[in-house]
Amino acid sequence: MNLVHRWLCSSGRWRRTVEQHVVPWVLDGLDLGPHVLEVGPGYGAATDVLRARLPHLACVEIDPSLARGLARRGGPGCVDVLCGDATALPLPSAAFDAALCFTMLHHVAPRERQDRLLQEVARVLRPGGVFLGVDSLASPWLRRLHWFDTLEPVDPSTFAERLRVAGFARAEVALNPYAFRFRAWKAAG
Numbered sequence: 001m002n003l004v005h006r007w008l009c010s011s012g013r014w015r016r017t018v019e020q021h022v023v024p025w026v027l028d029g030l031d032l033g034p035h036v037l038e039v040g041p042g043y044g045a046a047t048d049v050l051r052a053r054l055p056h057l058a059c060v061e062i063d064p065s066l067a068r069g070l071a072r073r074g075g076p077g078c079v080d081v082l083c084g085d086a087t088a089l090p091l092p093s094a095a096f097d098a099a100l101c102f103t104m105l106h107h108v109a110p111r112e113r114q115d116r117l118l119q120e121v122a123r124v125l126r127p128g129g130v131f132l133g134v135d136s137l138a139s140p141w142l143r144r145l146h147w148f149d150t151l152e153p154v155d156p157s158t159f160a161e162r163l164r165v166a167g168f169a170r171a172e173v174a175l176n177p178y179a180f181r182f183r184a185w186k187a188a189g
């Protein structure tokens with residue numbers, strides 16, 4: 001992430017937005033189960049909301065300094081932070097009830113690596129497990145924010161099909177003016 005992006009993702013304003021709007025929209029009406037994975041937690045804005053509600057949370061973050069910072073931070077619940085690449089998850093198959101990612105997919109480029117990430121998440125979910133997330137819609141503002149940074153926006157109109165191709169039996173995508181939310185379920189077995 002570039003410096004502006006780092007400042008934004010670690011800001012109190014972003015943390016409040018994630019807590020009050022983003023996480024409630026993503027989780028709305030769903031029960032995650034006891035074993036949950038978050039990919040790309042960054043500074044942990046969503047992690048801190050999730051850890052207060054879950055018995056155990058595992059996180060996979062590719063940036064070593066962000067992973068170290070998150071691992072050192074205290075807080076409620078039990079959080080295991082792994083430094084690793086979500087396109088090759090260092091985790092066993094069928095180990096999680098749910099997996100989540102918040103505004104991170106557009107940081108994975110090219111699109112083929114995004115698809116590998118979707119396949120990896122499908123692999124580590126148990127049968128019937130759910131993958132939830134949110135990402136920003138492409139816009140001039142998003143492009144400015146990613147100046148000298150990775151940006152591979154996700155097209156919400158094709159994303160449900162990409163989730164199905166990656167191994168999910170059912171997928172839903174919903175939009176608001178700034179972002180899209182997705183939910184995808186692995187076949188029950």
Ligand SMILES: C[S@@+](CC[C@H](N)C(=O)[O-])C[C@H]1O[C@@H](n2cnc3c(N)ncnc32)[C@H](O)[C@@H]1O
Pocket residue numbers: 001009018039040041042043044045046060061062063066084085086087101102103104107108
């Ligand atoms: C824009 S930040 C979002 C952070 C956090 N989810 C939030 O909403 O505040 C994207 C994060 O995804 C991480 N990331 C990018 N590619 C990744 C990958 N292949 N595996 C794991 N994490 C990745 C980045 O290092 C960064 O911390």
